[in-house]
Amino acid sequence: MQASTPETAAAPSPYAKLAALGLDLPAPPSPIANFVTFVESRQLLFLSGQGPLDARGVLQTGKVGGEVSIEAAYGHARLTGLNLLGVMHAALGDLSRVTRIVKLLGFVNAVPDFGDHPRVINGCSDLFMEVFGPIGAHARSAIGVGSLPGNISVEIEAVIEIAA
């Protein structure tokens, strides 16, 4: 007989962590064109790029390093991460089925001389670490793009590993 460790016994679910952060899981955004928000294949979940859709249904816009500050863009990336969590929940039924955040690709709608993309995309990465703990640690690239749909400030896509 093996007693569960206190850490294991106490490990809060992703939902408990979201609640502790004061975050409501949003309904998954509808695709804005002819695609779907996720596809599961080979126990990997591929998530379409999401943007900073807020609780009022408004997408945050603007050029980062121009009219959007790094601090604001960090918040937009966190909001984008929350929308990705909404899609994961819709896809999996239970966020506890996530076994690893594998890879993020973060697009920052930045002015040409911007260089702080990592600090921006940390808004999403920090959220995933807070919600998933060690399995939230992911590979990542962060780049500056010339433009994004509807002039949103940030777009992030993800690959997630799920239990077989």
Next chain:
Amino acid sequence: MQASTPETAAAPSPYAKLAALGLDLPAPPSPIANFVTFVESRQLLFLSGQGPLDARGVLQTGKVGGEVSIEAAYGHARLTGLNLLGVMHAALGDLSRVTRIVKLLGFVNAVPDFGDHPRVINGCSDLFMEVFGPIGAHARSAIGVGSLPGNISVEIEAVIEIAA
């Protein structure tokens, strides 16, 4: 004994759908540098980025939102999709081996204030839906890039699931 349903019996092959659309499958483009057009791994087919190479062997070029209209760029994305189908056919021998279009990443060579990337990349997505039906529904990101090889207007890469 189970009779096949009329729908199943009548389901046209991807080739029949291409013919019905009046589209000829192009020969797979040659890589323009030191890489290959596809790699199969773990029953996933990773396709290199393709561009809008037309039947005359000419690549469509220009900045979308500048000298290239949304409507023209939609056509370029459809052409890019046709080239991706040419690569899939070369890779698999039979497009019927495709079990799912998993993920597209669409790059639009756009002016900085462009915002209609989803409408452009729909040119490829619509084609895949027409040719593959429900298994053509895919995850997707569409972004605006600052420049593309040879100033092509659109570049799209893809991940495809194939039968084990």
Next chain:
Amino acid sequence: MQASTPETAAAPSPYAKLAALGLDLPAPPSPIANFVTFVESRQLLFLSGQGPLDARGVLQTGKVGGEVSIEAAYGHARLTGLNLLGVMHAALGDLSRVTRIVKLLGFVNAVPDFGDHPRVINGCSDLFMEVFGPIGAHARSAIGVGSLPGNISVEIEAVIEIAA
């Protein structure tokens, strides 16, 4: 009884090839934000985007097609490839565990009218072919981005297949 062919018997390891090229494998770069440099999932190794960090610990910067020439940028892409090899070695313990370079996504920090991205990213592709031989042949996309972290000239991410 089958004798091994001279080619097979003589096949040098990736390390021998690096030595023959006069290249030292760098220590894996530390992530510059809240992410990890690699995640292994489903026998695929996903590598975070790396940049042209040289042996002195200096990242190469600048706009390609502007103050950075194609030839210099090719060198930066080769340097980026060397850093990716450093990460692979750290991840796998032995580069011989690589069974295929599956996919590269190369970002060139280019001026808007730049069009020679493939020649730039060849710096990485050529190195992988030299080090891994036929299993180094990979799918690839090369795009021009509007900006990169710290104004680095090139960033490349990769998906690698490893032995089960």
